Amino acid sequence: MGKIKIKSFGDSAVIIKVGEQSNIETSQRIKIISEQIDQQRFDGLTEVVLGLTTITIYYNPFAMYQLYGESPFRFIHEKLTPIVNKAVYYRENNSRIMTIPVCYEEELGPDLEAVSIYHQISKAELIALHSGQDYVVHMIGFAPGFPYLGGLCKEIATPRKASPRTRIPAGSVGIGGEQTGIYPIESPGGWNIIGKTPLKLFRPDDEIPSLLRAGDIVRFQPITFKEFQSLKGAASF
Known part of the structure; x- marks a missing residue:
C-alpha cells in the first residue's frame, strides 16, 4: 500500500x-x-x-x-x-468479527431467484458464495446503522434494480453492484434482496446505536426459516 x-x-x-x-x-x-x-x-x-x-x-x-x-x-x-x-507500520488485526445469521428463504429474499438466474447459477450456489467469505465494514451510511460491506466476490456482483422498491423491511440483506449490505430500518432501496437477518442493526436506545462499526469483519451464517423465527422472537434480538 x-x-x-x-x-x-x-x-x-x-x-x-x-x-x-x-x-x-x-x-x-x-x-x-x-x-x-x-x-x-x-x-x-x-x-x-x-x-x-x-x-x-x-x-x-x-x-x-x-x-x-x-x-x-x-x-x-x-x-x-x-x-x-x-x-x-501497524500490523495487528484488531477488528471485531461479527457473525450475522441470515435466512435465505425466498419469502425473505424476493430477489434470490432473479440474482441466481442473472449469474446462471443455482440458488444454493449463490447462497454458498454469499455466505462463504469474510466482509469488511467500510463505513456506516445511507441510513442509520447501514453497513457498506466490501469483499463481495465478483461471481455474484449484481447491478442495482432499475426500479427501486418503496419499502424494504429492516434486516433485509442485499447486493448492490460489488457490495453487499443490510438494511437496518425499513426504507426505500434498489439493492437486490436475497435474505434477511433477525438481528436489529440499529438500536436507538443503546449508547452505541449501530450494531456494526467501520472496520468490523462480518460473516454471514445461513439459518433456516424456523431458526429465523426463533431468533426474531428472542429478547436479545
Whole structure:
C-alpha cells in the first residue's frame, strides 16, 4: 500500500488519503487512524467523517487560529503525522468479527431467484458464495446503522434494480453492484434482496446505536426459516 497523504480540503477541512482501493487493509488503517484521532481530540475540531478510502477532518479555522496562534492546517498536519506514521507500520488485526445469521428463504429474499438466474447459477450456489467469505465494514451510511460491506466476490456482483422498491423491511440483506449490505430500518432501496437477518442493526436506545462499526469483519451464517423465527422472537434480538 502506498504512502498515506494528508492534504488541505478547503479552508476548514483536512483529508487523509489512506488508500487507492477499498479493501481490508485500507479499512483497518482508517479504523486505527480514526480511533487515535478520537483519543487525541483537540479544541477546534468539529467532525471526523470516514469514507471508503479517506478520512475527512473538519475544523473551525477561526477558533483554531485563536487557540494556537498558527496556521490551522500546519497545526493539524503536525498532530496527524505521528498518528498516520503509526498506522503505516501497524500490523495487528484488531477488528471485531461479527457473525450475522441470515435466512435465505425466498419469502425473505424476493430477489434470490432473479440474482441466481442473472449469474446462471443455482440458488444454493449463490447462497454458498454469499455466505462463504469474510466482509469488511467500510463505513456506516445511507441510513442509520447501514453497513457498506466490501469483499463481495465478483461471481455474484449484481447491478442495482432499475426500479427501486418503496419499502424494504429492516434486516433485509442485499447486493448492490460489488457490495453487499443490510438494511437496518425499513426504507426505500434498489439493492437486490436475497435474505434477511433477525438481528436489529440499529438500536436507538443503546449508547452505541449501530450494531456494526467501520472496520468490523462480518460473516454471514445461513439459518433456516424456523431458526429465523426463533431468533426474531428472542429478547436479545
